[in-house]
Amino acid sequence: MAAPERAGDGVRPVDGWLPVSLPDLWQRHWPGFFGAVWYRLDWQADCQGEPLALSIDRMVMAGEVWLNDDLIWRDESLVEPLSRSWNMPRYWLLPVSAQSHGNSIWVRVVGSEHAPPGLGTVRVGTPEQVRPEYRHQLLLQRDLVFITLVISLMLGVLFLTFWLLRRQEHAFGWFALASSLWTLGLSNMLVTSSWPFANGEVWDRLSQVMLVLYCPAMCMFVWAFIGQRRVRLERAIWPVALVFCVVVVVVPTAHISLVQLVSAVSLRLVLLAISVQLLWHGYRVRQRYLTLLGACMSGLALYEFLAFVGVLKVPEVYVLLSTPFISAVMFMGLAMRFSSSLKRIERFNDELQTRVDKTRAELTETLQREHQLAADNIRLNERLRLTHDLHDGLGSSLMRSITRMEHGDGLKGGQFLSVLKTLRSDLRDVIDGSSAVPAWQSPQEWLAPLRRRFIDLFDDLGIESHWRLPEQWPGTFTPPQLLALTRFLEEALTNVLKHAGATRLEVGVCAAAERGLNLWVRDNGRGFDVDEVLAASAGVGMSSMRMRIERMGGQLRIESRPGETLLTATLFGKPVSA
Amino acid sequence: MSTANHAPDDVLLPAPVLVVEDDPLMRQRLARVLGEIGYADEAVSFAVNLAEARAHVSQQPVAMVLVDLGLPDGNGIELIQELRAQDPALWILVISAWSTEEAILGALRAGATGYLLKERDDLEVSLSIRSVLRGGAPIDPFIARRILALLPTAPLHTPHDAGEIEALSARESEILEWVSRGLSNREIAEQLTISRYTVECHIKRIYRKLAVSSRTRAVSEARQRGLLP
Numbered sequence: 001m002a003a004p005e006r007a008g009d010g011v012r013p014v015d016g017w018l019p020v021s022l023p024d025l026w027q028r029h030w031p032g033f034f035g036a037v038w039y040r041l042d043w044q045a046d047c048q049g050e051p052l053a054l055s056i057d058r059m060v061m062a063g064e065v066w067l068n069d070d071l072i073w074r075d076e077s078l079v080e081p082l083s084r085s086w087n088m089p090r091y092w093l094l095p096v097s098a099q100s101h102g103n104s105i106w107v108r109v110v111g112s113e114h115a116p117p118g119l120g121t122v123r124v125g126t127p128e129q130v131r132p133e134y135r136h137q138l139l140l141q142r143d144l145v146f147i148t149l150v151i152s153l154m155l156g157v158l159f160l161t162f163w164l165l166r167r168q169e170h171a172f173g174w175f176a177l178a179s180s181l182w183t184l185g186l187s188n189m190l191v192t193s194s195w196p197f198a199n200g201e202v203w204d205r206l207s208q209v210m211l212v213l214y215c216p217a218m219c220m221f222v223w224a225f226i227g228q229r230r231v232r233l234e235r236a237i238w239p240v241a242l243v244f245c246v247v248v249v250v251v252p253t254a255h256i257s258l259v260q261l262v263s264a265v266s267l268r269l270v271l272l273a274i275s276v277q278l279l280w281h282g283y284r285v286r287q288r289y290l291t292l293l294g295a296c297m298s299g300l301a302l303y304e305f306l307a308f309v310g311v312l313k314v315p316e317v318y319v320l321l322s323t324p325f326i327s328a329v330m331f332m333g334l335a336m337r338f339s340s341s342l343k344r345i346e347r348f349n350d351e352l353q354t355r356v357d358k359t360r361a362e363l364t365e366t367l368q369r370e371h372q373l374a375a376d377n378i379r380l381n382e383r384l385r386l387t388h389d390l391h392d393g394l395g396s397s398l399m400r401s402i403t404r405m406e407h408g409d410g411l412k413g414g415q416f417l418s419v420l421k422t423l424r425s426d427l428r429d430v431i432d433g434s435s436a437v438p439a440w441q442s443p444q445e446w447l448a449p450l451r452r453r454f455i456d457l458f459d460d461l462g463i464e465s466h467w468r469l470p471e472q473w474p475g476t477f478t479p480p481q482l483l484a485l486t487r488f489l490e491e492a493l494t495n496v497l498k499h500a501g502a503t504r505l506e507v508g509v510c511a512a513a514e515r516g517l518n519l520w521v522r523d524n525g526r527g528f529d530v531d532e533v534l535a536a537s538a539g540v541g542m543s544s545m546r547m548r549i550e551r552m553g554g555q556l557r558i559e560s561r562p563g564e565t566l567l568t569a570t571l572f573g574k575p576v577s578a
Numbered sequence: 579m580s581t582a583n584h585a586p587d588d589v590l591l592p593a594p595v596l597v598v599e600d601d602p603l604m605r606q607r608l609a610r611v612l613g614e615i616g617y618a619d620e621a622v623s624f625a626v627n628l629a630e631a632r633a634h635v636s637q638q639p640v641a642m643v644l645v646d647l648g649l650p651d652g653n654g655i656e657l658i659q660e661l662r663a664q665d666p667a668l669w670i671l672v673i674s675a676w677s678t679e680e681a682i683l684g685a686l687r688a689g690a691t692g693y694l695l696k697e698r699d700d701l702e703v704s705l706s707i708r709s710v711l712r713g714g715a716p717i718d719p720f721i722a723r724r725i726l727a728l729l730p731t732a733p734l735h736t737p738h739d740a741g742e743i744e745a746l747s748a749r750e751s752e753i754l755e756w757v758s759r760g761l762s763n764r765e766i767a768e769q770l771t772i773s774r775y776t777v778e779c780h781i782k783r784i785y786r787k788l789a790v791s792s793r794t795r796a797v798s799e800a801r802q803r804g805l806l807p
Binding site for chain 1: 717
């Protein structure tokens with residue numbers, strides 16, 4: 001039995017009672033009435049003294065429950081903002097003392113305009129009968145929804161984190177958005193007060209907006225996931241969704257439930273479409289996991305759709321349950337893609353390593369070859385230089401000697417010896433020159449070996465020797481020039497040692513004009529007749545020295561008289577820049 | 579030294595002399611040079627290869643050995659090492675033909691007392707030998723430079739102890755520095771206001787250090803390879 005409370009004073013109405021069957025939506029009986037309605041349940045207690053249990057699976061929106069004249073439950077707020085008991089099953093033990101032979105349960109339900117007001121199923125019986133049913137109802141109406149929301153929220157947060165760390169993965173971002181929207185959209189099933197809004201209606205509109213936005217977010221996710229931009233569709237879907245949102249916000253309170261229905265149907269249709277598209281894409285690109293994913297999603301979406309329109313006789317909550325499954329499947333898809341990316345990276349690393357190794361080996365080989373080539377080149381150049389030296393030095397000396405022997409009047413023993421010694425010295429020059437010629441820092445350093453070699457010998461023979469060697473070069477001189485001067489000095493000193501019978505010797509280097517270098521040797525020996533020595537070729541060594549220095553563009557002056565012999569060799573250096 | 583002849587200019591001549599040289603002409607030349615210095619013919623004996631030289635040394639004592647480096651049955655450096663190990667006071671002169679810096683340095687490190695270059699005139703060779711016998715130690719500027727690079731220099735004013743026997747003393751490296759600039763032993767002596775004899779002693783000690791350093795290195799190397807305890 002039900003009767004509207006026309007007075008609105010919370011007192012049980014006396015008349016206007018109609019028999020109704022539960023669950024009941026009173027708009028059928030009193031359309032346009034949004035006050036409070038009283039329901040009355042009467043029953044005869046068969047065996048008194050036995051405790052009885054009562055369960056009500058929903059009161060839309062809020063209500064109070066009486067057993068006979070005892071109040072056993074009252075929602076927190078029975079005026080706007082109303083408490084929301086519309087999806088909250090309740091269970092009470094009925095105290096035995098309050099029961100009499102004929103009992104009545106009075107339920108006062110306060111409705112609101114935006115949700116169809118009424119009373120859900122009411123059960124009275126022994127606790128053994130009622131409690132399991134209540135538990136089952138609780139599971140369907142609260143726990144499963146809660147689990148669903150938690151899963152969605154978790155996935156949303158997880159992928160939001162991924163996306164924040166890696167913005168170019170758009171699929172992650174869209175998935176996070178879709179999951180979050182879904183969670184918010186469904187949370188109105190769980191809230192039991194309209195807080196923080198002044199009106200429970202705001203909750204419903206809000207959740208509806210979320211669900212409307214969920215739809216394009218999910219589409220965007222799928223498109224991003226399969227890597228196909230549908231620019232036109234993307235451009236179309238957002239305005240449609242926004243228009244829908246505006247409609248949801250501004251629609252008159254009375255039509256909210258109609259909008260909810262339309263929205264739910266279109267949401268499921270879109271989901272089904274997008275799932276089929278995923279399946280089709282997976283099939284076309286022959287990606288097994290995409291196909292699998294598409295199949296799962298399509299199956300679930302189809303199931304959800306059919307369940308929702310009522311073709312499959314399943315409780316509404318199972319419809320909801322398919323969504324976290326879809327989420328989980330999506331999550332799997334993303335995880336699979338992630339792992340395959342990782343595998344690709346690892347494989348790429350291996351390939352890279354192989355390529356690096358190969359390149360390094362090639363490089364090493366090339367470098368070795370180049371090194372070998374350079375070494376060969378150096379050896380070849382060295383050999384060429386040696387050949388040059390032999391040709392220019394020893395070769396030309398030999399040639400000159402042969403010419404002299406052929407065209408001169410033959411050589412006497414001493415001259416022959418002198419020729420041979422010249423050749424020996426030339427050979428020594430070639431040998432010295434072919435070992436690395438040092439760049440002498442100063443004339444002192446240049447003549448140090450010769451000085452050291454002869455000075456002790458002179459000391460031993462009681463010849464006083466004085467060396468005047470400057471610390472700076474007056475110009476730049478080539479190694480062959482210096483070698484020629486060295487040979488000249490060696491020859492001159494040997495002559496002094498052997499023939500001069502001197503007691504005093506001076507050796508000096510000084511600068512000459514035009515960046516020239518004078519090397520002079522003066523002794524106080526017995527002297528010799530210069531012309532005779534040079535002409536009679538008795539001093540083959542000396543005349544060959546003279547020729548050699550002249551070949552270098554220098555000159556050798558010889559002045560000799562008893563008591564003083566002065567030999568001066570002059571060479572001209574190149575400018576430093578040359 | 580069993581006997582000692584006296585040369586005309588009063589140089590102490592260590593005898594008997596062994597000349598290890600495979601070239602007959604060079605043998606004649608050295609015999610003549612040694613004769614000019616004042617050696618009697620019977621004080622000079624010859625060996626043409628390492629084997630003969632070893633046999634000769636094992637049979638009778640020698641006071642001075644002239645060793646050619648390139649011998650038919652091996653390198654003279656081996657012989658120098660053996661002789662130096664047997665007799666630290668032996669005079670060992672290297673007679674080297676067209677020799678490189680490395681060959682001379684190698685001979686010195688093996689324990690040679692000095693070196694002669696075959697290519698030089700007789701007069702120079704004989705003067706060199708005489709110089710060695712008078713106590714001089716022939717050393718060329720390039721060799722001096724190499725030794726400076728080869729041996730570590732002990733810090734100044736550090737007392738000599740046995741552990742640092744391989745390091746050059748400050749005075750020794752100073753002398754080598756002057757030698758590398760071409761100064762004669764007499765000039766170095768004047769520079770350092772010491773006697774020429776002291777300079778020559780220093781150079782001989784440098785040679786000994788060179789030989790010792792190469793020997794200790796050989797010993798430590800042998801230890802490392804497990805050839806010696």
